[in-house]
Amino acid sequence: MTYVMRPARADDLEAMYEMAKLTGGGFTNLPANRPALQAKLQRNEAAIARDDDEIADDLFVMVLEDAETGAIRGTCQIFSRIGGSWPFYSYRITGHTAYSRELDRTFRNRTLQLVTDLEGSSEVGGLFLHPSARAGGLGLLLARSRYLFIAMHRKRFADRLLAELRGIVDAHGNSPFWDGVAGRFFGMGFRDADEFNALNGNQFIADLMPRHPIYVAMISEEAREAIGVPHESGRPAMRMLEEEGFAWENYIDIFDGGPTMTARTDAVKTIANxxxxxxxxxxxxxxxxxxxxxxxxxxxxxxxxxxxxxxxxxxxxxxxxxxxxxxxxxxxxxxxxx
Structure with missing residues (x-):
């Protein structure tokens, strides 16, 4: 049985929607919402139709197709430049050291700083493999096909690549990081905020999120333990990213606290080779x-x-x-x- 990665088409909408319903929430790039998915497919169509070699606000959507039956068993996405339509926010974990001469003690604290450092990067994301196809190396094909696409269209992508990994979300769709940090400023649960972001963008973050650093020591233990930790289902993806040369450089997702991995585009193993x-x-x-x-x-x-x-x-x-x-x-x- 042979599987092929190809650009998505308009008639892949229902297959993508059915896969989106299986994600379990917290998967911003693959929302279980037909209009949102249709908008992604339209952006993909526009990106494919543009034949020049300039970096723009493109989205490429790929699907994994069974070459014999035509069944769609996976999907992934590539954003050529993030932060074009609206700011791309992350939390950067920073350290702060203070010394008290009277106590003769040094105190080291971590803070979460709201930043847009990663704007202008390209992003690989939206990777989902149907549960029935999670064997035989198909995850490897799904992930690495993006890098071949980038290598074959290199001028349309930035010099830095990032990948956001889903953070810890429980069986009920709740995020301990959201509940302990951002949720306190927004008056809505994680699932509602995540869905709103997927459908409408994250300008509401800029409108409501405080700009001063948040001391990690002041948030709940559950939220602290979720910082930079991928969802259980995302650990294989994190290992694949690390094998490609991606590293975690203390950037996390503002919604669920999952790690944001980064790499220099030309240093990514598959692209370089x-x-x-x-x-x-x-x-x-x-x-x-x-x-x-x-x-x-x-x-x-x-x-x-x-x-x-x-x-x-x-x-x-x-x-x-x-x-x-x-x-x-x-x-x-x-x-x-x-």
């Missing part, structure tokens, strides 16, 4: 597993397959990969080792 080659008529004698992609913008397709690179640089693909990517002899592909 992407190569291009011409497809040869030969079939690989044995072959090694690799991520292979072809096409530009709306014709982009990516899958996991077996390849063999010859001494002349030409690449041999196994028949299933050639069929999934719809490539012929002489076509150009990009690939990265598994």
């Amino acid at each position: 992407t190569s291009s080659a011409t497809v040869t008529h030969k079939a690989p004698a044995h072959g090694t597993k690799a991520l292979v992609a072809t096409g530009r913008l709306g014709s982009f397709r990516c899958c996991m397959g077996r390849i063999e690179v010859g001494d002349d640089g030409a690449i041999a693909l196994d028949p299933a990969t050639r069929e999934a990517l719809k490539v012929a002899d002489g076509d150009q592909v990009c690939w990265a080792a598994r």
